[in-house]
Amino acid sequence: MSLAQLKDATFEQIIYEDEAPCLVIFSRKTCHVCKEIVPLLEELQPKYEGKFGFYYVDVEEDKVLLQKFSLKGVPQILFFNEGVYNGKLSGPVEEEQVEEKIEEVLNA
Amino acid sequence: MTDNYDLIIIGGGPAGLSASIYGGRARLKTLVINKGTIGGMPNTTREIVNYPGYVNISGPDLMKDFKKHAESFGVECLKDEVVNVDFSQNEKIIRTKKNKEITAKAVIIACGSEPRLLNIPGEKRLRGNGVAYCATCDAEFFEGEDVVVVGSGDQAIEEGMFITKFARKVSVVVLHDEGILDCNKVSAERALNNEKIEFIWNSTIEEIMGEDNVERVRIKNLKTGSSSELNCQGVFLFVGMIPATNFLKNSGVKMDQKGYIPVNDLMETNLEGVYSAGDNRVKYLRQVVSAAGDGATAAVAAERYIEEMNAFNTNVLQSNKKVLLTFFNALNNESLEFCTQLEETNTELSESYKIVKVDMATKKSLAQQYGIEKAPSVVVLDKGQEITRLDCYGNKVNLKAQLQVQ
Ligand SMILES: Cc1cc2nc3c(=O)[nH]c(=O)nc-3n(C[C@H](O)[C@H](O)[C@H](O)COP(=O)(O)OP(=O)(O)OC[C@H]3O[C@@H](n4cnc5c(N)ncnc54)[C@H](O)[C@@H]3O)c2cc1C
Numbered sequence: 001m002s003l004a005q006l007k008d009a010t011f012e013q014i015i016y017e018d019e020a021p022c023l024v025i026f027s028r029k030t031c032h033v034c035k036e037i038v039p040l041l042e043e044l045q046p047k048y049e050g051k052f053g054f055y056y057v058d059v060e061e062d063k064v065l066l067q068k069f070s071l072k073g074v075p076q077i078l079f080f081n082e083g084v085y086n087g088k089l090s091g092p093v094e095e096e097q098v099e100e101k102i103e104e105v106l107n108a
Numbered sequence: 109m110t111d112n113y114d115l116i117i118i119g120g121g122p123a124g125l126s127a128s129i130y131g132g133r134a135r136l137k138t139l140v141i142n143k144g145t146i147g148g149m150p151n152t153t154r155e156i157v158n159y160p161g162y163v164n165i166s167g168p169d170l171m172k173d174f175k176k177h178a179e180s181f182g183v184e185c186l187k188d189e190v191v192n193v194d195f196s197q198n199e200k201i202i203r204t205k206k207n208k209e210i211t212a213k214a215v216i217i218a219c220g221s222e223p224r225l226l227n228i229p230g231e232k233r234l235r236g237n238g239v240a241y242c243a244t245c246d247a248e249f250f251e252g253e254d255v256v257v258v259g260s261g262d263q264a265i266e267e268g269m270f271i272t273k274f275a276r277k278v279s280v281v282v283l284h285d286e287g288i289l290d291c292n293k294v295s296a297e298r299a300l301n302n303e304k305i306e307f308i309w310n311s312t313i314e315e316i317m318g319e320d321n322v323e324r325v326r327i328k329n330l331k332t333g334s335s336s337e338l339n340c341q342g343v344f345l346f347v348g349m350i351p352a353t354n355f356l357k358n359s360g361v362k363m364d365q366k367g368y369i370p371v372n373d374l375m376e377t378n379l380e381g382v383y384s385a386g387d388n389r390v391k392y393l394r395q396v397v398s399a400a401g402d403g404a405t406a407a408v409a410a411e412r413y414i415e416e417m418n419a420f421n422t423n424v425l426q427s428n429k430k431v432l433l434t435f436f437n438a439l440n441n442e443s444l445e446f447c448t449q450l451e452e453t454n455t456e457l458s459e460s461y462k463i464v465k466v467d468m469a470t471k472k473s474l475a476q477q478y479g480i481e482k483a484p485s486v487v488v489l490d491k492g493q494e495i496t497r498l499d500c501y502g503n504k505v506n507l508k509a510q511l512q513v514q
Contacts, residue, residue: 031245073246090236
């Protein structure tokens with residue numbers, strides 16, 4: 001299943017008001033590394049259904065969000081819990097690294 | 109459960125997909141195993157202008173055509189990573205990251221190469237915070253800033269020029285003496301005349317520094333040995349490629365020091381039924397067109413090998429009659445005469461044996477398998493099992509006597 005896309009407004013809602021544990025991948029269509037990582041997250045998503053959210057931001061469409069986190073490249077997976085930024089993973093990552101990080105956020 | 113194929117191709121770039129087109133067309137049951145996006149490295153290339161038949165096409169578009177072509181011949185693709193292989197038996201075993209075990213009669217290694225890392229302090233830690241490897245992906249994040257590019261090959265110089273569309277200044281760090289770049293002449297000329305590009309010759313970088321984001325790099329001059337610091341917000345590394353053959357480390361496949369696989373004209377590795385095609389083999393030109401050519405050669409060689417193996421199975425190992433597996437040397441008269449005598453003797457014995465002749469010169473591996481060193485030699489097989497060997501150096505009477513005993 002594809003990841004739900006967040007826009008500037010929905011980002012505020014989900015991350016800071018709902019405060020649910022989740023990850024957000026910042027990505028763009030022309031980035032080949034992103035094309036490897038997005039499907040990896042899509043495959044992982046069902047396993048965490050109801051426990052951990054998976055979202056997607058297109059940096060070309062939402063420059064504001066990009067600037068907010070002063071990101072310097074894609075793809076980057078940002079982790080949040082209780083409305084607080086919990087670190088990120090950059091570049092090409094393995095499935096195990098993402099799972100480890102999810103566990104870390106959930107158990108923090 | 110294990111799956112069985114005639115031909116497994118590791119890697120779905122230009123070499124692997126071309127091989128699969130030939131494999132599929134030859135009606136071999138063919139599987140391409142590819143981690144990541146099918147198409148391989150061209151997926152990272154904005155434009156390709158030197159693949160025959162296409163004046164200008166984007167890498168991903170070209171590879172879509174390759175893939176479509178392969179699928180039209182019934183080739184199967186599996187998205188997974190090969191992590192381990194066992195090539196010690198006739199049935200080659202492939203194990204993947206998702207815990208699949210798949211076997212094949214022949215295997216083509218076409219896993220290409222991957223970007224080399226510099227392994228310097230800061231490179232890993234600041235990745236995504238100023239350290240980058242892809243200009244198309246990340247150049248835009250450096251609007252109005254200072255960027256350092258390391259390398260001088262086609263990729264470094266072309267990506268460097270792309271970055272000047274956004275950055276204020278691009279400093280290219282080059283190993284060689286002033287004026288010498290590893291890239292093609294057209295790009296070199298353009299880059300040398302680009303006002304936004306500054307070159308730092310005879311140098312490399314030793315460290316990438318910055319708290320949360322890249323703030324500066326330390327540059328080492330290789331001629332004088334002195335180091336200096338340069339402020340920048342981005343570092344793009346294009347320092348060449350290394351073959352992605354690490355997973356073959358304990359497979360018995362011969363590799364050179366860097367991990368490239370040496371092959372002969374047929375793309376055969378040192379192991380029977382195992383071939384290597386494309387960027388991961390020792391070769392002169394690493395391009396899409398040559399990778400495609402390698403793939404075709406490897407697939408045709410693999411097809412012949414599989415055919416011979418199948419023929420050997422039906423003619424020899426499953427034969428109802430006892431088989432005289434006769435090794436001869438076409439250049440040696442004595443061994444040719446011996447073959448004639450053997451045929452005559454068998455006729456006199458009302459064809460009680462099936463004679464299968466093997467030319468030592470072309471079937472070295474079979475000779476090796478049976479430990480044959482000189483021609484003529486005859487191995488007598490019953491239902492595929494060796495029962496004895498003939499003494500080939502007596503006369504015809506002697507030969508007949510030996511055959512009557514069996
Ligand atoms: C920036 C750049 C620009 C280029 N421009 C051009 C150009 O303009 N024209 C041109 O002709 N050539 C160009 N090239 C070269 C060309 O891309 C390569 O020569 C060609 O892609 C080699 O094809 P290949 O099939 O051998 O390997 P690759 O294209 O590298 O494909 C190998 C595939 O195998 C997969 N793989 C690796 N290991 C495993 C494993 N263990 N299990 C499963 N799958 C695995 C990889 O994910 C990849 O998909 C360029 C290269 C670069 C880096």
